[in-house]
Amino acid sequence: MSAGKAKGHGPPRRKHHDDEHDEAHADERWLVTYADMVTLLMVLFIVMFAMSTVDERKYAQLKDGLAEGFGREQSILTGASPVSNAKGVGDPGEASYEMLLAQVPESQRENVTKILDEAARLKNERAQGAARAEVDRLLKVWKRIDEALRHQGLRDDVRATIDERGLVVSLVSQHVVFEPDIAELTERGRRVVDTIAPVLADLTEPIELDGHTNQEPVKPRYYPSDWELSLARAANVLHRLEDSHGIRARRLRATGFGHTKPLVDPARHGSQRVNKRVDILVLSQQPAETRALMGQAYDELRREAGLDGLPTDPAGDGTASGPHAAAGVPTRSRGEDPS
Structure with a gap:
């Protein structure tokens, strides 16, 4: 067992x-x-x-x-x-x-x-998609400004573009927005600013006013140098936006660049009358990597619209380009008196 x-x-x-x-x-x-x-x-x-x-x-x-x-x-x-x-x-x-x-x-x-x-x-x-979307949005802002200026017959006093900073609207002195050596806006200049201001007031972005002088090697009559003159021009536009249109001061800042940033080549005929100007910048609030691609996105949009290769024309020879052109807005016909 x-x-x-x-x-x-x-x-x-x-x-x-x-x-x-x-x-x-x-x-x-x-x-x-x-x-x-x-x-x-x-x-x-x-x-x-x-x-x-x-x-x-x-x-x-x-x-x-x-x-x-x-x-x-x-x-x-x-x-x-x-x-x-x-x-x-x-x-x-x-x-x-x-x-x-x-x-x-x-x-x-x-x-x-x-x-x-x-x-x-x-x-x-x-980032590229965001840059393209931001450029499209800024072009819509420009279209509103463009329509308002055309309605007032002031379209030829302004040139615009888009770069990594945002929308740049330049008040050129084609019709004497600024008289020589003077920082105060002329009557026509005030009309230009008053026409643009309501569109700017509807936005939320910061606005930078950049003052510029032409490249004539002559000391201004009423200012120590062209640096002070350019800053005074920017400050006058700033005060117009704040005092007359209620745009809050915290959204505004003024900078003077003297003669250092011409809009067109100083050697070009007629450049002096447009290089003295104030640029109104609607500063984009997109991240840096998006803003860095905005210039490229704007150029691509221009190529798609068949506008690539057109020279800028702040002097008024009929070949103007910028956001108005990219948006399909007609430019001035050749031969029109720019003065």
């Missing part, structure tokens, strides 16, 4: 041993999934980092906090940050990106690089 029991108990013990062996292998399978998850998480964080910017001050605070939290010696992390050390005097963000990418297993780096390149491409496409 005892022998039979011994014989009967043999196989179950072997089966129990096999079950333990299988369980051990089953318990280790989670390591494969875990390793894949960790790799994907690392890729995710690299992509997120690549789409952001590095704040060195916050990085330093994080570095010090981690050092204290883990009981590390401060001397380990003193001196130049590892972000800068990675590439000497190179870009901190680029160095940190390379440091993170170096942590990815060699077999995964190609895939990670592709993911990051695709993320950068999508980010650039979003």
Whole structure:
């Protein structure tokens, strides 16, 4: 009886041993999934980092906090940050990106690089789309200004364009908006500003007034130099917008550029009468990466409208271009008296 029991108990013990062996292998399978998850998480964080910017001050605070939290010696992390050390005097963000990418297993780096390149491409496409949308919005603002000026017969006193700053409306002295050496607006100049002001009042963006003089090497009669004259011209337009049209002062600022930024080449015939001017800038509030692409977006819009290659024409020879042209608004016919 005892022998039979011994014989009967043999196989179950072997089966129990096999079950333990299988369980051990089953318990280790989670390591494969875990390793894949960790790799994907690392890729995710690299992509997120690549789409952001590095704040060195916050990085330093994080570095010090981690050092204290883990009981590390401060001397380990003193001196130049590892972000800068990675590439000497190179870009901190680029160095940190390379440091993170170096942590990815060699077999995964190609895939990670592709993911990051695709993320950068999508980010650039979003910025280009935002730039195009902002240019379209500013062109609508210009269209309102253009219609108001045409209704008053003042269209030829203004030229406009769009660049990385926003919409630039130039009050040129084609019809004596500013008399020589004088900062005060003429009667016609006041009419121009009064016509534009209601459109500006409906906006929320900051408005910059940039004063300019022509390039004649003559000292102004009533000002120490052309710097003061240009600033006084900008200030006069600013006061007109604030005092007569209620545009809040916090939205306005005036700057003088003297003779340093001519609208057209000073050697060109007739340039002197338009280079003395005030530029009214509707400053775009888009992020810097979007504003940097606005000039390109505006040029593309002009090409699509068949206006690429047309020279600007603030002197009035009939080949004017700008937002009015891009919007399909006719320009002045050749030969019309610009004075």
